[in-house]
Amino acid sequence: MSEFSNHLRHWRQTRRFSQLDLALEANVSARHISFLETGRARPSREMITQLGDALAIPLSARNQMFAAMGFASRYEARCWDEAEMAPIRRAIDRTLDRHAPYPGIAIDRLWRLTRMNTSAQKIFGTLGLSEGDSMLEVLSNPLLWEMVENWPEVAHNTMLRLRTESATQGGVPELEAAARDLAEHARIGANVGPTVPTVFRFGDQRLAMFGTIAQFGTPEDTALEELKIELFFPSDVETENALKTMFQD
Numbered sequence: 001m002s003e004f005s006n007h008l009r010h011w012r013q014t015r016r017f018s019q020l021d022l023a024l025e026a027n028v029s030a031r032h033i034s035f036l037e038t039g040r041a042r043p044s045r046e047m048i049t050q051l052g053d054a055l056a057i058p059l060s061a062r063n064q065m066f067a068a069m070g071f072a073s074r075y076e077a078r079c080w081d082e083a084e085m086a087p088i089r090r091a092i093d094r095t096l097d098r099h100a101p102y103p104g105i106a107i108d109r110l111w112r113l114t115r116m117n118t119s120a121q122k123i124f125g126t127l128g129l130s131e132g133d134s135m136l137e138v139l140s141n142p143l144l145w146e147m148v149e150n151w152p153e154v155a156h157n158t159m160l161r162l163r164t165e166s167a168t169q170g171g172v173p174e175l176e177a178a179a180r181d182l183a184e185h186a187r188i189g190a191n192v193g194p195t196v197p198t199v200f201r202f203g204d205q206r207l208a209m210f211g212t213i214a215q216f217g218t219p220e221d222t223a224l225e226e227l228k229i230e231l232f233f234p235s236d237v238e239t240e241n242a243l244k245t246m247f248q249d
Contacts, residue, residue, distance in 0.1 A: 101247035109226035153189030
């Protein structure tokens with residue numbers, strides 16, 4: 001059995017597809033899928049792309065499948081400061097800067113802070129976080145537990161998000177480990193609003209915020225596919241006024 005066969009079976013099972021399900025989705029025969037998984041058939045470069053689309057396999061994992069069959073990688077992982085990434089940098093900076101005075105960040109697959117606007121820098125800076133740091137590290141910090149008024153509820157929802165992101169990417173040990181740690185704190189709250197806000201306490205200052213997540217459409221770069229922009233909004237008028245007072249230029 002080839003390395004490619006193992007990759008294909010892993011992703012088919014991760015997506016909970018039968019061989020027939022995958023065959024129908026990829027427009028090939030179930031017999032061919034079986035032969036690919038046993039190593040009796042060798043996929044073309046186009047077939048790997050076709051299967052990757054059918055199973056929504058992340059670009060970095062598709063590169064591994066190409067390499068397993070001796071093909072060159074199709075998808076690059078460009079450095080942040082490359083010229084080709086300039087439009088992406090501008091788009092992120094524009095989004096985050098225009099979101100102020102509300103906090104906004106850009107994070108990668110391991111929740112490393114790629115970009116932060118000034119409001120986010122001040123808020124997350126109280127936890128010792130700056131650009132380049134991973135937010136996963138702070139989840140086990142007692143300082144965060146004390147600062148977040150509804151920590152058990154936030155821990156529960158963060159745990160669910162980590163598990164979902166890990167499953168989508170085929171299993172990420174760092175995300176799984178963070179989710180297991182949060183399970184010790186997680187508790188479903190009594191919140192009956194449309195979202196579960198994160199309620200920060202800074203002395204007498206209370207900030208209740210919810211977040212939205214955006215990703216780039218049609219990415220052809222592995223780093224860009226994994227990048228998320230997270231924007232935080234006030235959950236009440238008091239928080240809105242406080243953020244404007246604290247961070248408005």
